[in-house]
Amino acid sequence: MHVNTPLKVHYYGSAVVLLGTRDAEGRANVAPMSSAWWLGQSAMLGMGDRSRTAQNMRATGEVTVNLVPSGLADAVDRLADLTAMDPVPETKAAKGYRFEPDKFGAAGLTEQAADLVAAPRVAECPIQLECRITAVHPFGRGCSAFEAEILRSHVDESLLVPGTAYVDPIAWDPMMMKFCDYFGEARNLRDSTLAANWRMPRGRLGARA
Numbered sequence: 015m016h017v018n019t020p021l022k023v024h025y026y027g028s029a030v031v032l033l034g035t036r037d038a039e040g041r042a043n044v045a046p047m048s049s050a051w052w053l054g055q056s057a058m059l060g061m062g063d064r065s066r067t068a069q070n071m072r073a074t075g076e077v078t079v080n081l082v083p084s085g086l087a088d089a090v091d092r093l094a095d096l097t098a099m100d101p102v103p104e105t106k107a108a109k110g111y112r113f114e115p116d117k118f119g120a121a122g123l124t125e126q127a128a129d130l131v132a133a134p135r136v137a138e139c140p141i142q143l144e145c146r147i148t149a150v151h152p153f154g155r156g157c158s159a160f161e162a163e164i165l166r167s168h169v170d171e172s173l174l175v176p177g178t179a180y181v182d183p184i185a186w187d188p189m190m191m192k193f194c195d196y197f198g199e200a201r202n203l204r205d206s207t208l209a210a211n212w213r214m215p216r217g218r219l220g221a222r223a
């Protein structure tokens with residue numbers, strides 16, 4: 015039986031990324047987010063307007079999107095109550111956020127220079143995408159959707175299907191957020207018709223199902 019209930023949160027499960035940005039003065043920032051979706055060579059990134067990250071993306075038109083493996087959950091959680099906004103917006107202060115100017119340091123993460131944008135990559139992330147913001151759309155209450163064109167992808171070799179430009183879905187273990195909790199080690203559920211029709215190559219670890 016279904017119950018008609020106004021759900022408070024609709025975070026059903028999505029991959030966590032770390033967004034690397036710089037402010038107009040060149041100071042680096044890194045922030046976790048889970049509102050990213052992908053189509054072709056673009057990503058749509060949903061961020062609250064009162065985050066330093068959203069303001070940096072507007073100011074510079076650049077971002078790096080760093081895909082988080084499940085093994086980095088501790089580093090992500092160290093960022094969970096930090097913002098580079100000073101003063102901390104009231105609604106965030108009420109939720110326990112603190113100002114932190116050095117979020118890379120606070121998380122124990124390492125800045126890595128990108129090739130085509132000034133925004134920093136996150137060295138610990140095995141998939142790093144250098145992006146240019148091509149459009150910004152108002153979204154929901156107090157949020158914006160940033161269209162990001164992927165200019166260059168950096169992938170740890172161990173995640174590639176050998177001899178191809180495809181990520182091996184068995185080797186890649188994304189950190190997922192469901193309803194604000196963290197998950198990883200997703201199992202392959204069954205053979206995929208989509209993967210078969212797209213002629214997706216199989217990786218080192220073999221069959222999908």
Ligand SMILES: Cc1cc2nc3c(=O)[nH]c(=O)nc-3n(C[C@H](O)[C@H](O)[C@H](O)COP(=O)(O)O)c2cc1C
Binds near residue numbers: 030046049090097
């Ligand atoms: C796992 C995780 C996922 C998050 N997802 C989002 C998101 O999708 N959009 C968003 O605006 N904030 C998200 N946040 C909150 C931001 O990281 C938070 O607002 C942070 O203070 C932004 O930092 P900044 O102000 O330094 O940019 C998420 C936080 C965590 C820990």
